[in-house]
Amino acid sequence: MSWLWTTEDMIAAMAGRPFGTLPEGITGISIDSRSIAQGEAFFAIKGDRVDGHDYASMAVANGASLLVVSEARLPAMGRLTVPMIVVEDVLAALGRLGLASRERSKARIIAVTGSVGKTTTKEMLRHVLSPSGKVHASVASFNNHWGVPLTLARMPDDTDYGVFEVGMNHPGEIRPLVEMIRPDVAIITTIAPAHLGNFKNIKEIAAAKAEIFEGLEPGGHVVLNRDNDQFNFLDRTAQSLGIEHIHSFGQHAKAEFRLAEFNGADENSTLWLTIGGETLEVAIGAPGRHIAENALAALGVVRIVGADMEKAIAALATLKPEKGRGKRHRLSIGSGSGSFTLIDESYNANPASMRAAIALLAASEPAGRGRRIAVLGDMLEMGEYAQKVHTDLAVPLLAAGIEHVWLAGAEMAALKESLPESVHVEYRENTGELTDYVLNSVAPGDVLMVKSSLGIGFGKIVAALLDKFPPFSDTQREL
Structure with a gap:
């Protein structure tokens, strides 16, 4: 068996102590009890919102062969019989194991x-x-x-x-x-x-x-x-x-x-x-x-x-954009003979990445009577510059000739006010309201680019579009 780590090396690197009969080694490391694989070690990290110790039993049920837990939470592990390495602080122990990995x-x-x-x-x-x-x-x-x-x-x-x-x-x-x-x-x-x-x-x-x-x-x-x-x-x-x-x-x-x-x-x-x-x-x-x-x-x-x-x-030549970072979907609409293009840029946004995404939309050719549509949400963590950076997006949108701009979020209200009447603007206060509008307004031939900061949740708009409209097959006849 090829181990990622032997448990002997883990104990030495993390300054931990064994609890129970440890396996010879582990095949991987996880901090997510839902996705852990057979033979991996589960590190019960305490985060800002959740404590991994509370999910230790789920990790074991899903295949964890070893738990790394803190001394303070060891009594709370109850009747778990899976072997453990006990440390003072799980995140610090993971850091020490990372250092050992770099060293070797x-x-x-x-x-x-x-x-x-x-x-x-x-x-x-x-x-x-x-x-x-x-x-x-x-x-x-x-x-x-x-x-x-x-x-x-x-x-x-x-x-x-x-x-x-x-x-x-x-x-x-x-x-x-x-x-x-x-x-x-x-x-x-x-x-x-x-x-x-x-x-x-x-x-x-x-x-x-x-x-x-x-x-x-x-x-x-x-x-x-x-x-x-x-x-x-x-x-x-x-x-x-x-x-x-x-x-x-x-x-x-x-x-x-x-x-x-x-x-x-x-x-x-x-x-x-x-x-x-x-x-x-x-x-x-x-x-x-x-x-x-x-x-x-x-x-x-x-x-x-x-x-x-x-x-x-x-x-x-074989590189393809990732989900949320420019991935394209061609989706069926109408009777099935028409389609539209969705550009998923929903993972995150700041002024520079917004401009890059707008340029990407500008370079995309709609089909037939289709429209280029920028679906934009707030850019977060802009502080005192928030109003200016949102207003300034009017410049690349107008330069790119984008005539349809659909917006949501408190900060995007500033962009709405800065766009001329020649641009068709739809504004909603929140993501949910804009999602409903997008689902009911997209048309054959359109190219939609969806982008916002992660916290605004425009990934939900993408998910809703993918749920409602099936992938377009090349064997389908275009209108």
């Missing part, structure tokens, strides 16, 4: 942060590095104080490339995470107005993102967006820390990994990348200029770590 690993480690594009770039790196070796990467957006140690602890010891996403909402949050990860390569995708309510200005956001440099391994590499206004600040910050290998990507003439040309289509795109004096044609199975920019960074990393560039470029 010989993988090239890449860490990704940025105001937008973190998860997309992380998934792109998984995609382009896989042909060159065994890749371990963060699941979904596991990028915080529990997601990073969990991802580290789950990393097999024979991993060739580890890819970690690092997020933050406040200053000081990246530093402890990157000190655990100790990346060989650190990427900052871009700096943009995200979580502005927690910062005085965008320079403070850049400084917080620059904390990723502080955990870089000796001789490590930094990859920065040369087109971003904060490039010079980030470049100087990296140099001040003694980092010698600073790379850049973008359209800028001085970018090391340079976008020479871009050609976008509805469902894919092509870019020409200049790297090392050579221009390479790259086909990507996903649309959008922002996707092309992420690809520059990913292919730059391929070159830095010495992976196979030809195989990486071939892999990009």
Whole structure:
């Protein structure tokens, strides 16, 4: 049996004590009792809203072969007969196991942060590095104080490339995470107005993102967006820390990994990348200029770590957008002979990602009498800038020629007031009311792009559309 961890190594790493007869090892680690697999260890983490100890019996019923629990909650485990490792603090123990994983690993480690594009770039790196070796990467957006140690602890010891996403909402949050990860390569995708309510200005956001440099391994590499206004600040910050290998990507003439040309289509795109004096044609199975920019960074990393560039470029042709991050659905409507396109951008939103999504909608061609429709909800954590950043969305919407804008949320009222009468605006106070309107108003040929901050819940609009309208088959006849 190939173990992720032997229980002997777990006890040593976590400073725990055995309770019961432990198995020789575990095949995986979970903090979710609902999705745990046979042979995995369940870490009973106490969160802000729920305590994993309360779900220990469910974890056992679903296949957990080992529990990691706290001394304080051990008496509450009652009659559970499954073996346990008992620790003072379960989250801290997971962190120590993550550190032990990093210590034993010989993988090239890449860490990704940025105001937008973190998860997309992380998934792109998984995609382009896989042909060159065994890749371990963060699941979904596991990028915080529990997601990073969990991802580290789950990393097999024979991993060739580890890819970690690092997020933050406040200053000081990246530093402890990157000190655990100790990346060989650190990427900052871009700096943009995200979580502005927690910062005085965008320079403070850049400084917080620059904390990723502080955990870089000796001789490590930094990859920065040369087109971003904060490039010079980030470049100087990296140099001040003694980092010698600073790379850049973008359209800028001085970018090391340079976008020479871009050609976008509805469902894919092509870019020409200049790297090392050579221009390479790259086909990507996903649309959008922002996707092309992420690809520059990913292919730059391929070159830095010495992976196979030809195989990486071939892999990009099969890349598809993720749920909530640009995934497209062609859905049947009417008698079944008509269809419309849904672009699911519902996972999250800030001013930069809103602009990218609007550009994606603008590049999409409606069928027949169809309309381009932007379905937009509030951007959260904007603080005193909230009214301005929502009002400012009128500029990219008008520039893109979007004539139908459907809105919900208190902050989006500001955008409603700033759009001219030439734009057909529908506004509802909440997501539920807008959902009803969308379901009853979409028509054949339409292209809908749905986007809001995660907390606004526009994923419910997407789910309702997918529930009401079945997938369109290519064998169906178009009107």
